[in-house]
Amino acid sequence: MKKFDILKVKDYPVILEALIVDDENVVLEGVEHLQEKREDATVEKHVPFIEEKEDGYLVKVGKEVAHPMLENHYIQMIEICIDDFLYRKYLKPGEAPEAYFRVPKGGSICAREYCNIHGLWSN
Numbered sequence: 001m002k003k004f005d006i007l008k009v010k011d012y013p014v015i016l017e018a019l020i021v022d023d024e025n026v027v028l029e030g031v032e033h034l035q036e037k038r039e040d041a042t043v044e045k046h047v048p049f050i051e052e053k054e055d056g057y058l059v060k061v062g063k064e065v066a067h068p069m070l071e072n073h074y075i076q077m078i079e080i081c082i083d084d085f086l087y088r089k090y091l092k093p094g095e096a097p098e099a100y101f102r103v104p105k106g107g108s109i110c111a112r113e114y115c116n117i118h119g120l121w122s123n
Contacts, residue, residue: 048111061097082106
């Protein structure tokens with residue numbers, strides 16, 4: 001399963017998504033390749049948690065403590081990868097840091113989220 005890489009333009013509030021064919025040879029000047037973080041030691045929880053439901057999946061950011069959704073600190077998007085399919089929901093401040101995906105069940109499942117301050121996280 002190939003996920004798209006998430007890139008950030010340095011010094012600008014711009015995020016790009018790209019399918020990079022050969023990871024070893026890609027160098028883009030002025031663009032940072034965001035690495036997925038997986039361990040969360042902060043008060044705000046960032047690791048996405050997947051709950052299987054009858055007709056899909058619920059992805060929450062923070063298992064026991066929900067991530068804040070403030071004007072200056074919030075989850076911008078949550079996505080779930082199921083086998084070869086990618087589904088995404090964009091969020092706004094004030095909304096719950098979760099996304100419900102009514103999709104077919106799959107064999108290979110992972111989730112990612114992007115925090116406007118702390119970057120890209122996966123489970």
